[in-house]
Amino acid sequence: MTKKKILVVDDEEAMTRMLKRNLEATNRYDVRTENSSSAAVTAASEFLPDLILMDMMMPGMDGGDVAAKLKEDKRLSHIPIVFLTAIVKKEEAQPTGSKIGGLTFLAKPVKLDDLITCIENHVGK
Amino acid sequence: MNQPKQAARDPQVPATEAGRNWLGHWLQPTGLRAIISGLVILTLIGLVSLLVYETGGTRFAWLHLMYLPIILAAACFGIYGGSAAALVAGIVLGPYMPMNAFTGLPQTTSNWMFRIVFFLLVGAFSGMISNFLNGQIKRLKQTHQRLLQAHEELKNAQMQLIQTAKLESIGRLAAGLAHEVKNPLAVIQLGVDYLTRTAKADASRDSIEAIQEMADAVQRADTVIKGLLNFSRSEKLALVLVDLNSVIEESLVLVRHELTKHCIVLEKNLAEGLPKIELDQNKIKQVLINLFMNAAQAMGDSGTLSVKTFVQQINAGFAGQNPASASVVVQIEDTGSGIAEDKLDKLFEPFFTTKPVGSGTGLGLSVSKNIVELHEGTIKIANRTDIRGVAVTIRFPVQNRS
Numbered sequence: 001m002t003k004k005k006i007l008v009v010d011d012e013e014a015m016t017r018m019l020k021r022n023l024e025a026t027n028r029y030d031v032r033t034e035n036s037s038s039a040a041v042t043a044a045s046e047f048l049p050d051l052i053l054m055d056m057m058m059p060g061m062d063g064g065d066v067a068a069k070l071k072e073d074k075r076l077s078h079i080p081i082v083f084l085t086a087i088v089k090k091e092e093a094q095p096t097g098s099k100i101g102g103l104t105f106l107a108k109p110v111k112l113d114d115l116i117t118c119i120e121n122h123v124g125k
Numbered sequence: 126m127n128q129p130k131q132a133a134r135d136p137q138v139p140a141t142e143a144g145r146n147w148l149g150h151w152l153q154p155t156g157l158r159a160i161i162s163g164l165v166i167l168t169l170i171g172l173v174s175l176l177v178y179e180t181g182g183t184r185f186a187w188l189h190l191m192y193l194p195i196i197l198a199a200a201c202f203g204i205y206g207g208s209a210a211a212l213v214a215g216i217v218l219g220p221y222m223p224m225n226a227f228t229g230l231p232q233t234t235s236n237w238m239f240r241i242v243f244f245l246l247v248g249a250f251s252g253m254i255s256n257f258l259n260g261q262i263k264r265l266k267q268t269h270q271r272l273l274q275a276h277e278e279l280k281n282a283q284m285q286l287i288q289t290a291k292l293e294s295i296g297r298l299a300a301g302l303a304h305e306v307k308n309p310l311a312v313i314q315l316g317v318d319y320l321t322r323t324a325k326a327d328a329s330r331d332s333i334e335a336i337q338e339m340a341d342a343v344q345r346a347d348t349v350i351k352g353l354l355n356f357s358r359s360e361k362l363a364l365v366l367v368d369l370n371s372v373i374e375e376s377l378v379l380v381r382h383e384l385t386k387h388c389i390v391l392e393k394n395l396a397e398g399l400p401k402i403e404l405d406q407n408k409i410k411q412v413l414i415n416l417f418m419n420a421a422q423a424m425g426d427s428g429t430l431s432v433k434t435f436v437q438q439i440n441a442g443f444a445g446q447n448p449a450s451a452s453v454v455v456q457i458e459d460t461g462s463g464i465a466e467d468k469l470d471k472l473f474e475p476f477f478t479t480k481p482v483g484s485g486t487g488l489g490l491s492v493s494k495n496i497v498e499l500h501e502g503t504i505k506i507a508n509r510t511d512i513r514g515v516a517v518t519i520r521f522p523v524q525n526r527s
Contacts, residue, residue, distance in 0.1 A: 012308055012312070014309075014312045015308065015311060015312050015315075018312050018315040018316055018319065019315060021315075021319055022315050022318060022319045022322075025319060025322060025323055057304075084311070086303075086304045086307035086308055086311070108307045108308060108310070108311035108314075109307065109310045109311035109313070109314035109315075109343060109347060110311065110314065110315075111314060111318060112315060112318035112319070112322070113318075
């Protein structure tokens with residue numbers, strides 16, 4: 001089975017390491033991490049992921065800015081983005097992601113099962 | 126045991142106040158004091174009369190002493206009292222009185238008539254002044270009372286402002302803190318998930334239990350943070366005109382399972398035809414569910430939860446409230462063990478809880494109070510007076526809303 005490619009963008013290294021560790025442990029995902037929002041677009045164009053998991057609040061460009069840049073690139077504009085954010089409340093965000101203004105949000109702290117369900121909703125099993 | 130006097134007990138009452146009150150009681154007598162004052166005045170009239178007769182008749186200077194009981198009567202009983210005393214004084218000093226025979230000084234009827242007229246003039250005039258002064262004193266007392274009430278209201282308002290400012294600061298701090306804590310918490314959550322998935326096969330029972338306890342701790346921390354965010358983000362309301370009863374019914378549906386599980390009887394007494402009020406339904410549901418759950422937890426495995434709604438008219442106060450204004454009131458009562466009196470004042474403080482450690486965030490009531498106050502309402506919690514238990518009363522103003 002071909003592994004789905006996931007790009008994880010978060011300024012906190014522990015978070016990206018933990019996400020990579022968890023997702024790769026399922027043997028279903030190939031994960032690349034990036035801790036700088038400014039390097040995220042380059043990483044996406046090199047890696048061409050099936051889905052991008054991205055923190056919303058980052059120094060420099062925030063998650064929204066990175067998403068806008070990705071949408072400008074025709075090769076990358078189709079890639080679904082799931083925002084991981086500490087701002088959205090659990091009530092506002094469904095456990096497996098909620099759509100706010102056409103974007104998918106997952107509230108931190110997210111449980112691995114919920115995260116995987118959310119990823120599956122976008123890229124299939 | 127000696128009972129200290131009110132004036133001595135209250136530091137705000139000056140020492141001279143007690144004296145003024147004493148004089149006031151005797152200058153405006155009622156009941157037994159009025160009878161005693163009347164008897165004293167009559168006795169004085171009698172004594173002065175005797176003095177006049179004994180010292181040579183009404184021509185002598187002692188006659189002027191008669192003005193004293195007349196003025197006293199006017200001071201005590203106003204214009205009618207002064208006039209009545211003047212008449213009595215005039216009668217007892219009349220030329221037909223048998224005592225005149227002892228003085229040897231004949232009185233003429235015209236003199237006597239003049240005397241009565243003077244007495245009446247003094248009595249009536251003193252009485253008018255007394256009536257006027259008493260009216261002023263009464264108005265001053267009413268103003269004083271209103272000022273005291275206004276002072277009390279201002280003091281309460283100031284306390285509420287201080288409390289609100291304190292809560293707002295905590296709210297701002299909480300929002301920042303919540304954001305900073307959620308990131309490391311997310312890492313811990315994912316770490317726990319990773320350990321759960323990978324270490325399960327060969328892990329000892331202790332290791333599995335330790336992981337589970339970590340997972341529970343993360344959930345508990347997340348609950349606290351959720352409460353903090355609720356606390357700091359309840360400033361915007363989505364107001365719609367609704368019947369409070371329907372919001373209560375919908376909230377009760379959500380806690381029905383909990384009530385049934387704990388064998389709690391629900392008594393509803395929702396008034397029909399409540400005026401509709403503007404509410405943020407979700408936020409009010411959050412408040413009601415919080416209160417219902419608190420009540421259920423306080424009652425344990427049996428009890429009665431009473432929910433009552435009614436309309437209450439608000440009386441016009443010193444601040445010139447519209448006398449026609451009314452409140453829609455919801456009262457939630459339980460039959461739990463009640464709350465210790467020394468804890469009642471602290472219930473709305475953030476992080477204060479009467480629940481066992483770990484089972485409450487201590488933010489539910491702070492958030493509830495915040496939400497109710499955003500609706501310009503009030504929330505009060507007190508122990509029930511009829512039986513043991515707690516009564517929560519929430520009032521929402523109807524004025525300019527329906």
